[in-house]
Amino acid sequence: MRFGEARNLEVRDVDVTIGVLTIRGTKLGKSRLVPLHDSTREVLADYIVRRNRHWAGRPVSSYLFVSNRGNRLDGAEVHWTFYALSRRVGLRGCYDHRDHACTI
Template sequence: RVMTTTRTLLSLAEDYLAERRALGFDLRIPGDQITAFARFVDATGHTGPLTTRITLDWVQGQAKYAKPLTWARRLEVLRPFARYLASLDPATEFPQGAIFGRSHRRLAPHIYSEQEICDLLAATRRLAPHGGLRPATYEMIFGLIAATGLRLSEALHLRCGDVDLDQGVLTVRNTKFRKSRHVPLHPTVVAALNRYVVVRARHGAIDRDTLLFLSSSGGALPTRTVHWVFQRLRGELG
C-alpha cells in the first residue's frame, strides 16, 4: 500500500477505521478522536507525511483539559493510526515513548465499609418522590452492585428476563470480553429484587426483553445520571 499525496488525512482515517471495524474492533470513542484529529490536520492545509509537530499541536492545543494525562491518552489513541500511516508512508513521524507520562494511571480505590453501604442505601430511600420508582431503582442498583460486584454498565443493561428469582441467578450478557456469565445471588438480594419488581411493575411491563431499571420517564437510565445521583448522595453523607 502506498499513500498518495492527493488523499486527505480524513479519507485515510475513514479507511483505517473501516478496516479495524471489519475485524470486530469497537472504536466509537477512539474513532471520534481519530476523525477529529484528521479534520484538524486537513483544516491546517498540511500535506505530505504526518509530522510530530502537527500531532502535538492537536494533542495539546485541541484538548479540553490541558494536563499531561489528557495529552498522553490522546497520543495513545492516535498511535495505532500512526502505525497504519507509517505502513503507507515510511516518512510518517509520531512522538516516541511516553513523553507526557503514562496514559493509564490507577487511583487507589475506596473500599466502602458495610456501614457506608447501609448509609448510602438509606439515603436512596429518601429520594423524591417518596415511595416511587426513583428511590426504589437507585436503592436496587447500588445494592446490587455492592452485593455482586457488577459494573454499573452491566447493571443498567440488565433485562427483566436476565433475572431468575426462582433460581437466584442473574445472567449478565455481552460483558467486557463479549461473553455472558451467571451471577449467583444471596437470598437477601433475591428478596430485595422481589420487592423492587413489585414497584417496577407499576411503571412498565415486566417482559423478558424490557430493561430492569428504568428512569422516571420510562426510558433507559443514563450512566451519567446514576453517577450524578451517587456523587450527590455521597456528598450529603460526607
C-alpha cells in the same frame, strides 16, 4: 459487577426464584451468571413486582432499571446521583471528583 452491566440488565436477566443474574455481552462478548444473596434477591423481587404494577398497560423499556418515563436510566445522571448520595452519607468529600463539586 460493573456499573454498565447493572445498567444494561433486562428483566429477563433476573431469576429471583433461584437467585441469579445473567450478565450478557461482557467485555469479552461472553455471558456469565452472578449469584444473588437472599437479601438482594428479595429486594429485586419486590422491585420487579412494583415495576410491573406501575407500568401495567403502558409502554416501558425491557431494561430492569428505568426512569420515571420508562426509559433505561441515563448513565451520567446515575453517576451524579451516586456521587451526591455518597457525599451526603460521608463516603466522599466535596471535591473527591473534579466534575462534581458539592452542591448539596
